[in-house]
Amino acid sequence: MRLITHNMLSSNIKGVVNGFPLRIEAEKVVEKTVEMNGEFLKKMFEKIDWKAFVDASRAMGYTELPEEADSSMLDSDEFLNRFHHALLELHLEEGVLVCPETGRRFPVSKGIPNMLLHEDEV
Amino acid sequence: MGLISKVVVPPENFYDDVEARKYTSFSHIVQIQRALELLALPDDHVPKLLLDISCGSRFSGKTLSENGHHWIEIGISASMLNVAMEREVEVDLLLGDMGLGIRPRVIDGAISISAVQWLCNADNSSHNPRLRLKAFFTSLYKCLSNGARAVFQVYPENIDQCELILNASMHVGFVGSIVRRKEFLVLTCGQHSINVSISKGKNEDGDSYSDKDNEDEENQTFFK
Numbered sequence: 001m002r003l004i005t006h007n008m009l010s011s012n013i014k015g016v017v018n019g020f021p022l023r024i025e026a027e028k029v030v031e032k033t034v035e036m037n038g039e040f041l042k043k044m045f046e047k048i049d050w051k052a053f054v055d056a057s058r059a060m061g062y063t064e065l066p067e068e069a070d071s072s073m074l075d076s077d078e079f080l081n082r083f084h085h086a087l088l089e090l091h092l093e094e095g096v097l098v099c100p101e102t103g104r105r106f107p108v109s110k111g112i113p114n115m116l117l118h119e120d121e122v
Numbered sequence: 123m124g125l126i127s128k129v130v131v132p133p134e135n136f137y138d139d140v141e142a143r144k145y146t147s148f149s150h151i152v153q154i155q156r157a158l159e160l161l162a163l164p165d166d167h168v169p170k171l172l173l174d175i176s177c178g179s180r181f182s183g184k185t186l187s188e189n190g191h192h193w194i195e196i197g198i199s200a201s202m203l204n205v206a207m208e209r210e211v212e213v214d215l216l217l218g219d220m221g222l223g224i225r226p227r228v229i230d231g232a233i234s235i236s237a238v239q240w241l242c243n244a245d246n247s248s249h250n251p252r253l254r255l256k257a258f259f260t261s262l263y264k265c266l267s268n269g270a271r272a273v274f275q276v277y278p279e280n281i282d283q284c285e286l287i288l289n290a291s292m293h294v295g296f297v298g299s300i301v302r303r304k305e306f307l308v309l310t311c312g313q314h315s316i317n318v319s320i321s322k323g324k325n326e327d328g329d330s331y332s333d334k335d336n337e338d339e340e341n342q343t344f345f346k
Contacts, residue, residue, distance in 0.1 A: 004171070005194050005214040012223035012261070020225060032211045039168040040192070047171075047228045088192070088211075115218040116198075122219065 001092045001113055003056050007048055009113075011099035011106075013121045019099055021052035022106070024059035028094035030111075036084045042074050044087065057086040150235060154185045157233040157273040160301070160308050163191075169212075170230035173265070175220075177237040187212045194229075196222065198237065220258035224265035232262060232272040238307075239276050242283050255290035263294045268312040272296070275306055 011019030054065050064082045066073070073079045097106040097113055106115050163170055174186060174195040186193045187210035196218045220241060241254045262272060278284035287307065288298050296309040 001214050001216065004192060005216070008171075008194065008224050008228050008265075009216075010223050010225055012219070012221040019223070034211045037169055043168065044171070049225075111215070113216040115216055115223055117219050117221070122221070 022097040025096040030091045160273045173232040175234035222261040235275045259291045259294045266311040272309040
């Protein structure tokens with residue numbers, strides 16, 4: 001699972017008001033190279049919740065993102081490279097995603113989060 | 123795909139390890155390509171963030187990836203965990219319920235091949251098809267950006283099931299159009315005008331899988 005996906009996910013357990021962002025407990029992180037597309041990154045920048053993204057990157061062991069970001073930084077190749085790497089090239093292979101309100105733990109196995117809810121959680 | 127449409131069991135029971143592999147088929151790839159055409163994404167060569175709602179195997183990942191976009195694939199069959207296909211770097215797979223759990227307005231388009239009719243199952247008294255469809259379409263509508271489309275390839279068992287799906291989608295705000303002969307449902311989010319050309323899709327001359335009576339294709343557009 002890449003952070004582009006993590007940044008879109010929230011816990012939808014019954015009764016949870018704000019299930020975003022899920023906290024990451026990483027056991028195994030893999031890096032896979034993918035071609036950068038600057039236009040895509042600029043569009044994604046508008047959608048990304050930046051604080052959740054920085055926290056998640058750190059949980060994955062990547063600490064090169066600035067605490068805050070604004071759109072003028074998209075003109076910098078260095079920033080784009082870091083944004084691209086954290087968003088699209090880091091993969092959580094094994095670990096847990098934790099609901100911020102209930103503490104419910106969703107396992108991630110072989111890169112696949114299991115967000116299936118129990119009957120009483122729907 | 124006829125065999126699958128005849129089975130009336132929850133996906134968790136039907137899609138065991140063996141069936142999940144069988145579902146990896148060439149015709150599935152064709153359906154995905156058709157759904158992508160009906161999605162009518164802008165031809166600006168910028169990748170989009172797209173959603174695939176799936177009951178099938180990981181083989182979708184390769185077809186999705188080859189289109190150059192970034193995908194979140196939500197599967198509702200736990201057996202997908204055991205399908206040992208090579209994963210594509212542009213496709214993230216997760217297991218989830220039809221409540222989806224995706225933030226508002228972040229998805230540029232969605233497709234679903236042979237998955238939505240599972241929501242019409244009522245295999246025990248605790249399951250209510252209308253409530254499940256409502257939960258699904260509500261969360262789908264919420265996560266799509268303005269003007270985005272969702273394309274479903276469905277195998278309705280009967281007219282009632284088809285109407286159930288359509289009514290549920292329109293109730294939450296979608297504008298719907300169904301290409302009946304191809305069993306594709308095209309939904310548009312947050313727009314009030316209907317683009318009739320959606321119903322016709324693209325010209326399929328030369329497509330060896332198209333019906334011979336393609337020109338007599340029956341289209342219907344439903345209004346709120």
